[in-house]
Amino acid sequence: MRLTSFTDYGLRMLMRMASAPDRAFSTAELAEEFGLSRNHLSKIMQKLAQGGHVTTRRGGGGGATLARSARDIRLGGVVRLLEEGQALVECFGPGGGDCSISGCCGLKARLRSAEAAFLADLDRSTLADIALAQPEGAEA
Amino acid sequence: MRLTSFTDYGLRMLMRMASAPDRAFSTAELAEEFGLSRNHLSKIMQKLAQGGHVTTRRGGGGGATLARSARDIRLGGVVRLLEEGQALVECFGPGGGDCSISGCCGLKARLRSAEAAFLADLDRSTLADIALAQPEGAEA
DNA sequence: CTTTAATAGGTATTTACAATACGTATTAAC
């Protein structure tokens, strides 16, 4: 059971942005800070923007900011978005309807239920619950 | 969010064995039936035997049978066994304790909780719940 | 006791896909 690093990084980017909600973060800055590929983080940011979690602004002084309060961003929703297209097992994916191995369907229903339980548990938390305690410049 | 085919196939093998609990299944037979690699299924069967879910017998007429009633084999336990060593996110794995990206730990706890919810949901079902309705030779 | 049918398990290879890199277009600030 594994999440892609795409999702992993996406969550961390949101956490970082939540720590300073007023200002914009460029992907270059986040990539630098995390020691990761700027291009990769750009892709993730685009996805987060598509999902409505962040708003991006191009041009000088641009970057991304949270589209809503961290309190209103549920973790399950973020994971659902970033893991989109990831099939839990092969027969969940496109063209997996054939299911040559008999008995697939009883299993499928149980797996879907478990997946839903996973996401529901995440939905009990918001970004605010896992964000860094103190925004920068607010210490002592 | 994805399970390995190792786990997927392992569950199907158990389902098939549960459909005829009295007799032994050779990996060759299951591989033939599923159209999959015999060697791969052998590895999975070994793991299932290590986990105590099946008992294997070598030699002529050997093969594997369920070690317990299908009613006593919980799906969460099987998935836990077969997914052993799979880290949900990178920093869960070996050497992931460093976690260069700050704020990992708040996220970690939430992800672990969700993973537990996933497995707990599966534990609500047993192999008997998803096995094929009728064992062969028991029709009508 | 030899043959045959099966698991056990190590190692090597293949392959799929996530991760990354690159390049160009677009947009907006200054």
Next chain:
DNA sequence: GTTAATACGTATTGTAAATACCTATTAAAG
């Protein structure tokens, strides 16, 4: 108009899952 940023398509790389192969071991059957 120049610069700083995102947007996004495509190409490449790297890694790990999936598979294949080979040899040992075990036990049944003749």
